[in-house]
Amino acid sequence: MNEPINSGTEPWQWDEAVWREIVGRARAGRSLKPDRWPGGARCAVALSFDADHETIPLRDADESPMRISQGQYGNRQGVPRIRRLLSEYRIPATFFYPAVSAMLHPGEVRSIADEGHEIGIHSWIHEKNTDLSYEDERDLTLRAADVLERVSGIRPVGIRTASWDFSINTLRIIREMGLLYDSSLMADDEPYELLAADKATGVVELPPEWIRDDAVYFNMLRFSSLRPYTAPSAVEEIFRAEFDGAWEERGLFLLTMHPHVIGHRSRIPLLRRLIEHMQEKGGCWFATHAQVAAWCRDGAGAVR
DSSP: OOOOOOOOOOOGGOOOHHHHHHHTTTTTEEEOOOOOOOGOOEEEEEEEEEEETHHHHHTTOOOHHHHHHHHHHHHIIIIHHHHHHHHTTTTOEEEEOOHHHHHHOHHHHHHHHHHTTTEOOOOSSOGGGSOHHHHHHHHHHHHHHHHHHHSSSSSOOOOOOOOGOOOHHHHHHHHHOSSSSEEESSSSSSOOOETTEEEEEEEOOOOOOOBBBSHHHHHOOOOSSOOOOOHHHHHHHHHHHHHHHHTTTOOOOEEEEEEHHHHHHHHHHHHHHHHHHHHOOOOOOOOOOOOHHHHTTTTBBOOO
């Protein structure tokens, strides 16, 4: 198994073999950006929602009813608004669930799956993978997949690690589980194949980015000296610019959102306007992460 490198020396004292091993554990390989998208579309659009709900305070052993209620908002208001919006525009999306979140809200998960959306793995209780041993991370990920299959009726084929916390053992676990794709790493704008020690793994990476994430603009911690907040109009401008760039380059636009963040009254309209902008622009293939990963993996003229 992979073990952290702790030689007792400063990084500038490492042998070349040491830093090469570190950067080679989960490295970007060949581009899987296809030269065409289904139906002759110019751009692929993959909308995703990390349905963390109550799991973030639970992960932190934070028993505050206030903090837990913030997560519950995602179930009570965020997800219903998102589902209505996706249904209105007939757009499929991917919902990544921590297992505990799915067990707290099984009816929500079943309804989302029944509507044709994808359910993906997103940890057990939003734990930090880099704090775990290989054995614990593997056990939690396998158990999470089992819970999501039982609740949704479909075995998940993809994963997004909680907080994109991809440990030195995560890729090994993904391969052992036979997953189609990961969506946690950020080496490119376009899909690519993951390498382990310079060897192709067959795992498709659908790269997210903090720029294309709602939480970094809207989250606020009550007892923190930093209370970031960005106007919805400014976030819409950023997301639109990212989409326009993907459309110009005939690539993938992948957006990460959270029901308890994007689902508020002042924010959900920005997603509506963004969808309308994409549809007016035209030539967009709206797809789940699994559909995008399968299209890229199976050839479709992928760039080598």
